[in-house]
Amino acid sequence: MAELFTSLSLRDCEIPNRVAVSPMCQYSCDRDGLATEWHRVHLGSRAVGGAGIVMTEATAVSPRGRITPYDLGIWSDDHAAALEPIAEFVREQGTVPGIQLAHAGHKASKTRPWEGNVPIDADEENGWEVLSPSPEAYPPFDGDRPTMRKATPDDIQGVIDAYRAAAERALAAGFEIAEVHAAHGYLLHEFLSPVTNRREDDYGGSFENRSRLVREVTAAVRDVWPDDQPVFVRLSGTDWLDDRESWTIEESARLAADLSDLGGDLIDVSSGGLHPAQELSAGPNFQVPLAEELRERTDVAVGAVGGITEPEQADAIVRNDRADLVLVGREFLRDPYFGLRSSDALDGTREWPIQYRHAVR
Numbered sequence: 206m207a208e209l210f211t212s213l214s215l216r217d218c219e220i221p222n223r224v225a226v227s228p229m230c231q232y233s234c235d236r237d238g239l240a241t242e243w244h245r246v247h248l249g250s251r252a253v254g255g256a257g258i259v260m261t262e263a264t265a266v267s268p269r270g271r272i273t274p275y276d277l278g279i280w281s282d283d284h285a286a287a288l289e290p291i292a293e294f295v296r297e298q299g300t301v302p303g304i305q306l307a308h309a310g311h312k313a314s315k316t317r318p319w320e321g322n323v324p325i326d327a328d329e330e331n332g333w334e335v336l337s338p339s340p341e342a343y344p345p346f347d348g349d350r351p352t353m354r355k356a357t358p359d360d361i362q363g364v365i366d367a368y369r370a371a372a373e374r375a376l377a378a379g380f381e382i383a384e385v386h387a388a389h390g391y392l393l394h395e396f397l398s399p400v401t402n403r404r405e406d407d408y409g410g411s412f413e414n415r416s417r418l419v420r421e422v423t424a425a426v427r428d429v430w431p432d433d434q435p436v437f438v439r440l441s442g443t444d445w446l447d448d449r450e451s452w453t454i455e456e457s458a459r460l461a462a463d464l465s466d467l468g469g470d471l472i473d474v475s476s477g478g479l480h481p482a483q484e485l486s487a488g489p490n491f492q493v494p495l496a497e498e499l500r501e502r503t504d505v506a507v508g509a510v511g512g513i514t515e516p517e518q519a520d521a522i523v524r525n526d527r528a529d530l531v532l533v534g535r536e537f538l539r540d541p542y543f544g545l546r547s548s549d550a551l552d553g554t555r556e557w558p559i560q561y562r563h564a565v566r
């Protein structure tokens with residue numbers, strides 16, 4: 206039997222196989238953060254397609270935490286109600302529904318990628334003032350700055366409270382895994398990295414201070430998430446900015462251990478996204494060594510993501526103990542049935558939906 210199709214137990218959650226749909230923004234809400242038919246079909250197809258986990262895209266814990274006006278959100282009970290049938294459908298396929306809880310920080314208030322990722326000013330229609338640990342350190346990837354606000358202590362407490370409330374709603378909506386998004390240059394990563402965090406209060410300076418918000422958010426989510434269900438945290442393992450003081454794999458390992466102590470069950474190891482000067486060389490398995498390193502240095506389970514496109518490649522990552530789980534992004538966009546295709550190629554243990562069996566040899 207292929208290792209990829211062995212189950213993974215985290216707390217009492219039994220994940221049927223180790224290939225997960227990586228969170229991927231769809232920018233497909235009608236400007237109010239409510240899930241649409243697009244989300245139902247997009248996420249539902251990938252559950253039909255045999256993934257062990259279907260993780261939602263970055264789901265904003267507050268309106269200010271959206272990247273664009275069209276992002277998915279979970280800041281009201283109506284948002285949870287719109288997500289509930291999707292989580293239920295995913296579960297009915299034998300797939301575990303997960304939700305990525307996110308705040309975009311100073312990378313917010315932009316047009317969609319296909320509209321150019323252009324910052325929208327706070328006084329323009331659909332724009333808002335974005336939150337940053339240190340506005341002076343904002344490193345724009347694409348030109349202009351949005352209207353910025355340095356996070357006050359009240360703003361910081363508001364973010365923690367918003368994550369807690371979002372997790373409560375996600376639970377009510379039927380999700381079984383909550384993932385805290387602390388990667389890719391969004392708010393929590395902005396606090397972690399000394400490149401974007403120049404604060405001089407309890408949330409800036411030392412590792413302890415820069416990582417305080419991520420720890421507090423994770424603790425708040427864990428506080429309301431049931432003891433028998435897992436919490437994941439997505440980290441950027443490194444900023445890929447070796448030419449300056451920045452977030453490194455050493456600090457990631459230290460944080461992973463802290464998050465594990467706080468009840469985090471799996472670190473989903475991505476990288477970069479913080480600064481345009483990053484020296485990132487993408488390709489097959491390009492972030493797997495980061496996951497492997499965290500797995501070696503800590504006791505926490507890890508997920509590997511990035512450049513994983515082939516069943517045998519995914520299986521080898523798990524078989525060789527490089528990660529406990531693989532997350533697949535773009536290949537799942539190209540082929541929603543990547544899970545079934547992998548199972549067929551490796552050992553055939555994930556059965557096709559009964560409705561489709563006439564098509565299976």
Ligand SMILES: Cc1cc2nc3c(=O)[nH]c(=O)nc-3n(C[C@H](O)[C@H](O)[C@H](O)COP(=O)(O)O)c2cc1C
Pocket residue numbers: 227228229230231262263305386388389439475510511512513532533534535536
């Ligand atoms: C269209 C698209 C949207 C994405 N949105 C998110 C997101 O919402 N949250 C996140 O953590 N990563 C996001 N990512 C990154 C993916 O989850 C994944 O880490 C990345 O694409 C690398 O994996 P891959 O090589 O399998 O695509 C996105 C990637 C793509 C292609």
